[in-house]
Each structure stands twice: as structure tokens, then as C-alpha cells.
Amino acid sequence: MHEHGRYGTPGGALPSRAVPDAAVARLAVYLRVLTSMIEQGVTKMSSEELAGAAGVNSATLRKDLSHVGSSGTRGVGYDTAQLVEHIERLLGLTRHHSVAVVGIGNLGHALANYGGFPDRGFPVTALFDVDEDLVGISVGGLAVDHVDSIPAVCVEREVTIGVICTPSVAAQSACELLVAGGVRCILNFAPVVLQVPDDVEVRRVDLAVELQILSFHEARRSSVDSSADGALRVVAPVSDSAEIAVGR
Amino acid sequence: MHEHGRYGTPGGALPSRAVPDAAVARLAVYLRVLTSMIEQGVTKMSSEELAGAAGVNSATLRKDLSHVGSSGTRGVGYDTAQLVEHIERLLGLTRHHSVAVVGIGNLGHALANYGGFPDRGFPVTALFDVDEDLVGISVGGLAVDHVDSIPAVCVEREVTIGVICTPSVAAQSACELLVAGGVRCILNFAPVVLQVPDDVEVRRVDLAVELQILSFHEARRSSVDSSADGALRVVAPVSDSAEIAVGR
């Protein structure tokens, strides 16, 4: 049972994982709902209530919570404060995770100023950009450093999470600098697939992809409305559509 | 009573869920890789090449592409330009989708200025905020309107996608205003679960959740490092958590 090659088998399959990724994502949602409820003075919740507030099935919720080591009381429900503690422990939120932001453009700027991160145990402790005009200025009370100093600064400030907000072309090199600085968790906003060592975890947030998924749903809905055949429908002249893809 | 009808009732010839959501997300990634390749002059690609660049299995890629109506040539591969057209058609990108941004804070500001959206067929045509100091000013060449005018403006400018960047407490009402304006696709950056009618599609992008997932992986990795057995380890001491005095 040892010697699992971790989750880096060529091809990217993720074997033997105690808690599924989807469950982790939901747990984070439960956590938010719970903290919100606690602020309103709620001390106990049933799985039905919590599931309703989180928008999931109650059985799914209970199964998710079973991963954290159950702490519910049968016939009553869950103690909100206790549940929060348990989820935080599982998610590793009992320690703070220093965050570094690379690329102080529109999005990077917003993230650096965003107050929600430190509130949740993710203090932003380093900012980087390649632009000499940006290096040295202060954003959200933190000075911008040059990307060349990423490895040294990340080690020094014990950065555990790197956020990449650079243009696409710079993302891979930014990623490599972060990895060189010991960062093994990366949140990538650049629309590229990063190549990383097996022991580095990358999550990608692609705004254009999200919009395209919504676009698909809109298109499907329209086609269902107008014709009962949802497959293979040409809606508009395709001539100019090949021209729009010139982004960046 | 097995009343789980909804989709796919026997006899229902309408494959409303012909294309899985995950496949749609991947198609959007393929699209980006393809456009990037086309810029470099690549006119043909095999499924292996494209799958490698997109970071997925080649069989998965071929199955995804089968949903768009096959356009590959056996023994050769895919014509990149043709494939782009087909994917764009399936995703509904043959028409432009007007985007409205609600909440011109840090993130909303960044999105309004972000050039990547219009380049990909998603022009931002409306901005809204509740703050009187913001209403009327121009962000990215577009005037900010008051949230009260959301329904009217959305109808007038034919907004199909609404982006919610408001604080949590305002998200639900912003959502309802968008729905009142005929918007049926919503991208929600606020960390709340929106309540919407069945015919409205909501996608949530929660930055804190992303960080928490990364935090979980970091925590799991640490425990694997220290204990050598990574499967099914729950930190048992449920007693009291005086030890984890997490600051908040």
C-alpha cells in the first residue's frame, strides 16, 4: 500500500485518493455556509438544512461529512462550531497559507486588493511583475517585486500558494519560477495548460471557458426552443466566426 | 416510488444532455489550443498531439470531438481551422453574447477592463453598481448604470450573460434583477449559492474555494510526507481542539 506513485502517473490519472476533489470543493462551500450561519447565531443544523443552503443532496452532504470524521448527533444534527473546526482541520486551514500573486495587471491588482483572502487564512505576502514601472510601487500595502526574485522571496516568506495572473505567454515561466521557490500549489488564471512536476498541484480558473460553457447552454436552449433537433444546427454564417479568435 | 424522471424518460427522443458538462469545458480548452496553433501556422493535428497540448487523454478528446460532428480525416488528423469552426458552432460562439457586469468593485473593475472577453466574442455592454459615486463614471469606456436599471438595460442591450461581482449580501438581489431582465446565464463570483428558476444556468467561480482546495492538497501532502501512509488517514483526536487555535 505504500509506494503509490503519488498522483503523477503519466497521463495524469489520480489514483487512491481518500477524499474526492468534488467532495473537497463542497466541503469548502459547507464551511462558508456554516460560518455565515454562526454569525447569525445558529448553533445546530441538520443535514437537510445545511444541504439545502449549500444546494446539494442531503445524502451527499452526509457522505462528505463522513470524510471529516463525523461529529453529528443523531436525532439532533450537527454542532455548527464543531463542524467548522473539523472541516477546517481537514482542509488544512488550521495554518495560514502565504499567497504570492504573479502578474499585477487588472486581475492581479484586484486580487492583491481583495480583502477576502486574508480573512480566510490566505494572506497575500508577495507580489511580482516583470514591468519595471510596476516594480517598487505599493499595491494593497505590499510592494511589487521583480519576477526574477520570485524563488528567493517565496522561500523567504514561506509562500505555499502561487497565483498566476500573467498573460498567457508568461505563465509557464512564472510557474517555473514559483516551483523553483518551493511553491507546490498553483492557481492559474492564464488560459494555458501549465507543465509542472508531478508533485505540484495546479488548479486553473479560466474565465473565458466559463463564459463559453454558458454560451453553450444558451445555444442549446435556443435550439431546443426553435427546433426539436438539438444536434448539428448551423445558426449563423460561419465566415466571420473564424475571425474572432485573435485574442492576445 | 422511483420518480427520478426529469431527463431521459423512456421514449423521450430529446437528448437534452447529449454533451456532458465536462466535455463542454474541455472543448473550450481545445478551442484555445487550436487557435493558438493556427496562429503558429499549424493546419493539421492528430488527436494525440491535441490531447497532449490540452492535457487530456486522446480517447477522451476523440469522444469529445465526436459530439461536435466528426470532422477528422482518418490516417491524417484534424484540420485545425475546420475543427475550430465546428467547436465554435457547438458552443454557440457563432453569435456574440453581450455581457453585463454587476458590482464594479476590485474584481468587477478588472473584468470590465479585461480585453480578453470582447476578443473572444463576449463584449461587455453594461456595467452596474449600487454605489451612487460609481454610477455615471466610465470604466473601460462604458458608463456605470444603477442596479435599479438592470432589467430595462439588459433587455435593451440584449444581454445574455450576467456576471455578478457584488458582495455576498447583494448577490441574490442582483441575480433576481438580471433574471428579470431576461438573462438566463449567470457567472457568479460571489461566495453564495444563488436561488434561481430552473431555466437559469448559474456557474460559480469561488476564489476562496479554489485556495481551500489547494490548501487541502498541501495538507494531505504534508501528512503523506510525515506518515508514509496516505490512504484513509483522518486525524482522529475529536476531543477538543484547543491545539488548533486558528486565528480569525
Next chain:
DNA sequence: GCGACTTTGTTCCTACGTTCACATGCGGCT
């Protein structure tokens, strides 16, 4: 104190998504 009710934690099962493997079909080569 005891019974009945409520809710958890779990087990089973279904269904979906992904991967493997092979037949099909097309281009190139002789």
C-alpha cells in the same frame, strides 16, 4: 424510565464519465 420519533452514518445500487481496444476508412506508396 421507557417508547417513539428524529436524524445520522452507511450500504447498496444506478448511472455517468473515462479509458481501453478494435474495426473502419482514407491517404500515400509502389
Next chain:
DNA sequence: AGCCGCATGTGAACGTAGGAACAAAGTCGC
């Protein structure tokens, strides 16, 4: 022109996620 090789597209198997039903367990009412 015919054969060979190669890559697509699809059918089957595998694994995992999600949902329904159930037994254990603990509380509230009497």
C-alpha cells in the same frame, strides 16, 4: 490500381460519483 499503414470513431469495460433506502443511535415526550 491495389496494398499498407495510420489515425479516426465507436463499442465495451472499468472505475467513480451520486442518490435512495436502511439500521444504529440518541433525544424528547410522557
